[in-house]
Amino acid sequence: MPCILNIETATEVCSVAVSVDGRVVFQKEETKGPSHAVLLGTFVDEAMEMLRAQNLKPDAVAVSCGPGSYTGLRIGVSEAKGLCFGLNIPLIALNSLKIMANGVSKMKDLQDYTLLCPMIDARRMEVYDVLLNKELQEVRPVSADIIDENSFAGYLGKERIVFFGNGAEKCKAVLKSEAALFLDNVYPRAFNMIGLAEEAYAAGDFVNVAYFEPFYLKEFVATALKNKVLAAVK
Known part of the structure; x- marks a missing residue:
């Protein structure tokens, strides 16, 4: 079984989990977001440090690809693609x-x-x-x-x-x-990506790291600035 690093940022929750041979060896999440830009890199660094201590490295990265928060998806997919490029490993995309x-x-x-x-x-x-x-x-x-x-x-x-x-x-x-x-208090979690990611890895179901984009479902619509002075500066 592979070692897969899973990243989930489709909603206000930020979570990372790592599985090795079907076992969860690392899991971290924050539900009081959104704070993905601050926390995701830290969670990933902690996961990678744990793997290095065990002389392991990911065989693939799985990312929650949408639908969901436009900003959250951009942050998660960017982090996942950077890891895949740097480690020369495949990327798995899973529906949120x-x-x-x-x-x-x-x-x-x-x-x-x-x-x-x-x-x-x-x-x-x-x-x-x-x-x-x-x-x-x-x-x-x-x-x-x-x-x-x-x-x-x-x-x-x-x-x-x-x-x-x-x-x-x-x-x-x-x-x-x-x-x-x-049901209350159900949200996308990296922990629940593990079985799906392992199935995708076994099937060779990977996406192109260079060209992959999140599944937004709708076009992003920016909110107009309420402060006219700031709007004029922009």
């Missing part, structure tokens, strides 16, 4: 929503629920989401949705769906159904 679902799919008390719907906040009533079965296969593709009472009408009721992620909280009042379950 699927990373969340990978953790939830292992929960034993959800047997009665057939579909998983991870959601990442995309401002106002819009979320990035995907519908997956318990094997993490897509039932409905990744999309940016404005949630209303008719969202998931073709699925919710016919299927029992688990909703989770930082976009699910604002949907509770809208998606009212006995077939819906909302």
